[in-house]
Amino acid sequence: MxxxxxxxxxxxxxxxxxxxxxxxxxxxxxxxxxxxxxxxxxxxxxxxxxxxxxxxxxxxxxxxxxxxxxxxxxxxxxxxxxxxxxxxxxxxxxxxxxxxxxxxxxxxxxxxxxxxxxxxxxxxxxxxxxxxxxxxxxxxxxxxxxxxxxxxxxxxxxxxxxxxxxxxxxxxxxxxxxxxxxxxxxxxxxxxxxxxGASFGDKSTKEIINMDMKEFEMGANKIAIAQVNTVNVAEILDQKEQYESTIQEQIESEGYDLFVFIITDILRSGSETIVLGKATDVFESAFDTKLDNNTAWLEGAVSRKKQFVPNLMEVSK
Ligand SMILES: [Mn+2]
Missing domain, CATH: 3.90.1640.10 (inorganic pyrophosphatase (n-terminal core))
Incomplete structure (x- = not known):
């Protein structure tokens, strides 16, 4: 060795x-x-x-x-x-x-x-x-x-x-x-x-989504959680449809049951989320929210480790 x-x-x-x-x-x-x-x-x-x-x-x-x-x-x-x-x-x-x-x-x-x-x-x-x-x-x-x-x-x-x-x-x-x-x-x-770190420059939607993406196995679900930090959430949401189709492609190629894209506003201390996959109900019950057109704003939620992952784990048992 x-x-x-x-x-x-x-x-x-x-x-x-x-x-x-x-x-x-x-x-x-x-x-x-x-x-x-x-x-x-x-x-x-x-x-x-x-x-x-x-x-x-x-x-x-x-x-x-x-x-x-x-x-x-x-x-x-x-x-x-x-x-x-x-x-x-x-x-x-x-x-x-x-x-x-x-x-x-x-x-x-x-x-x-x-x-x-x-x-x-x-x-x-x-x-x-x-x-x-x-x-x-x-x-x-x-x-x-x-x-x-x-x-x-x-x-x-x-x-x-x-x-x-x-x-x-x-x-x-x-x-x-x-x-x-x-x-x-x-x-x-x-x-x-x-x-x-919050400036995306000329990155493609696919590159932005994969900048900080982690995979988890929770219960029977394979879940991807990607996160970006920004001072301008609108910059991302302006291209929401493009993000959705990129996420959908990744769901299909990797077999994810749920894909959570977290867009964290570092000034407002909360996150906009774009959520897709067949297990979106898991996300909705984890955060006691209803997705509106695949998105939800989560006030005060900024941490994948301490908020997103444990909440999703809790309902995936
Ligand atoms: Mn660390």
């Missing part, structure tokens, strides 16, 4: 899944461990802004860890460290062939099993980087400037600058501390970063 462990976040990586991976790589290397940060997909606009701002290189793309798969880099069983996820469906292709040595996560656990003992660090905080700052300190270390910038950005992203219900006092404290090390004004940098 290769001695090097690859560290990565989930597919369709968000800022946490890139930046926490880089920060954990830096810490592990400081501790003399043989690791390499990788990513399981393209960078989104927000993460591009962050890496650019702090002049940090993106991790290399990783296609598979199955040594027998086409395009495999490894010839032996691969050691892996999962950050910001634990569900197989969100992880690297070929994960079942790999040895998971560590998991650092702040999400719910799905069905999770391994062949060997491992280190699991799961805490119900707003961001993986908040856990990482604790681990740095347990090792009597602090991240250097650029890595503090990475971790700060991950926290701002995951907590929507502390507006998300997933945000805990520990996240706020960690962000304040990291902003000092990174040498940025927290509020100003945070808003600039979120707005940079």
């Amino acid at each position: 290769s001695e090097k462990a690859l560290i990565f976040g989930h597919k369709n990586p968000d800022t946490d899944s890139i930046c926490s991976v880089l920060a954990y790589e830096a810490l592990k290397k400081q501790l003399g461990e043989n690791v390499e940060a990788r990513r399981l997909g393209n960078l989104n606009k927000e993460t591009e802004f962050v890496l650019n701002y702090f002049d940090v290189e993106a991790p290399k793309l990783l296609a598979t860890v199955d040594p027998n798969a086409e395009g495999a880099e490894n010839t032996e069983r691969q050691k892996v460290i999962l950050i910001d996820h634990n569900e197989r469906i969100q992880s690297v292709d070929g994960l079942e062939t790999a040895q998971i040595t560590e998991v650092i996560d702040h999400h719910k656990f799905g069905e999770f099993s391994t062949f060997e003992p491992l280190m699991i660090r799961a805490e119900p905080v707003g961001c993986s980087s908040t856990i990482l700052l604790t681990i740095y300190k347990e090792n009597d270390l602090l991240p250097e400037k650029k890595m503090a910038g990475m971790m700060l950005s991950a926290i701002i992203s995951d907590t929507l600058l502390f507006k998300s219900p997933t945000c805990t006092p520990r996240d706020v404290k960690a962000a304040e501390e990291l902003a000092k090390i990174a040498g940025v004004d927290l509020e100003k940098y945070g808003m600039d970063m979120l707005i940079a």
Whole structure:
């Protein structure tokens, strides 16, 4: 088995899944461990802004860890460290062939099993980087400037600058501390970063829907939940029909029972949703709402992890 462990976040990586991976790589290397940060997909606009701002290189793309798969880099069983996820469906292709040595996560656990003992660090905080700052300190270390910038950005992203219900006092404290090390004004940098991430530029509807899309198996249903943050919900709704046909295509090609597209308004703290599939009744009872022309505005709902997923799980039992 290769001695090097690859560290990565989930597919369709968000800022946490890139930046926490880089920060954990830096810490592990400081501790003399043989690791390499990788990513399981393209960078989104927000993460591009962050890496650019702090002049940090993106991790290399990783296609598979199955040594027998086409395009495999490894010839032996691969050691892996999962950050910001634990569900197989969100992880690297070929994960079942790999040895998971560590998991650092702040999400719910799905069905999770391994062949060997491992280190699991799961805490119900707003961001993986908040856990990482604790681990740095347990090792009597602090991240250097650029890595503090990475971790700060991950926290701002995951907590929507502390507006998300997933945000805990520990996240706020960690962000304040990291902003000092990174040498940025927290509020100003945070808003600039979120707005940079909320601009869709010339992306197609399909690219926008898939920027941050996760799959879940809930009861008998295969559910896709995509989320975008914006300061201009109307910009998306103006092309509602185009979004609907793109979603419908994905439902057919991937066999989803339900597709929830969440358009989160970061200034109004709520989300417009476009919901399609044969199990829309699951969504309606999860949120005690009636879809009007496939859409519903959900006041105060901004978190996939703490609001959308648990509500849908609850009615999928
Ligand atoms: Mn996260």
